[in-house]
Amino acid sequence: MARNKDLPSKLRRAKKIKQSRPLPSWIVMRTKGNVRWSPYSRREWRNSRLKVD
Secondary structure, eight states: OOSSOOHHHHHHHHHHHHHTSOOOHHHHHHTTTSOOSOTTTOOOTTTOOOOOO
């Protein structure tokens, strides 16, 4: 992978990083720990490649 990435590629990567964060703590507390992650945005960086290029 190139060290220098173009701007659109970096923006798409940044969006995926933001989507992969856990839910806010007040939602975890409200559901008593049953819901910790959004099922649509949970992504592991080693197991799934992004189609950003």
